[in-house]
């Protein structure tokens with residue numbers, strides 16, 4: 391990966407952006423994409439679109455949500471303990487014993503406490519704690535001490551940052567889905583620097599907001615942009631480690647390329663064009679199957695206005711929604727290349743209407 395791209399990736403994933411609080415990540419996204427976009431817009435919901443050929447009538451939307459899961463503070467007790475709710479889907483076994491950052495008027499370190507193992511009775515030992523049983527301890531003894539820097543509605547993230555692992559693999563908090571915003575930005579950069587985009591096709595690389603709480607940013611941004619087609623990119627569960635069943639979920643291996651979704655949530659012409667682009671450019675990919683609407687931005691995009699021809703790409707990822715998500719940086723680069731390759735195949739008159747076709 392290019393040094394500048396890696397620097398951007400690190401900054402984006404390390405910048406906290408729980409749903410509804412994406413402003414800092416948006417700054418990072420705008421700063422990076424400004425070098426290779428014709429125009430950048432930020433809408434009232436917070437979605438940021440970096441655009442090439444903004445005047446073109448045929449519009450391709452690339453969506454990668456920039457929000458991440460996190461916590462939000464809803465109560466501070468008299469003895470200075472902080473109670474929180476989850477933003478997005480959490481496995482409540484994860485937060486226990488973790489260090490967190492509270493994003494108050496300054497960044498305050500805290501820990502998520504739980505009764506020591508010696509003090510748990512037999513029943514408590516067997517049962518997994520719920521988020522409502524947990525609290526954050528910042529070391530304060532009174533509510534007043536906490537309130538010096540922390541207010542209700544401040545958000546919280548785990549103290550984990552980007553780190554390279556062996557080979558081309560890396561771990562971070564919030565790869566889901568800052569990696570998607572990274573990929574749409576990189577796809578736009580590749581289109582600008584390597585060319586090949588039809589001058590009458592506009593590309594909108596959108597870092598969307600609030601995906602983790604119901605695909606909300608994809609809904610507003612696709613409505614305003616009104617694109618005919620688009621690709622959503624999100625992380626996708628790698629099914630390549632013990633305890634996950636291939637007979638139940640199919641296969642998806644880290645390192646074997648991005649996934650391309652086939653099923654009702656993908657337009658068949660887009661699916662075909664993406665696969666053809668991958669073959670022509672020798673980009674590895676894996677087909678992933680979804681029987682209905684997916685939990686990705688692609689779901690909201692497909693049913694935008696009178697319908698939009700959507701494809702869904704995925705980056706294989708282990709341990710989703712934990713602070714140590716793991717992926718392959720090669721898969722990430724291949725996903726950006728595949729997005730760019732798709733955009734190059736779109737023409738001002740491409741017909742996305744499903745019809746009987748032979749082949750893929």
Ligand SMILES: [Zn+2]
Nearest residue numbers: 566567602711
């Ligand atoms: Zn997610």
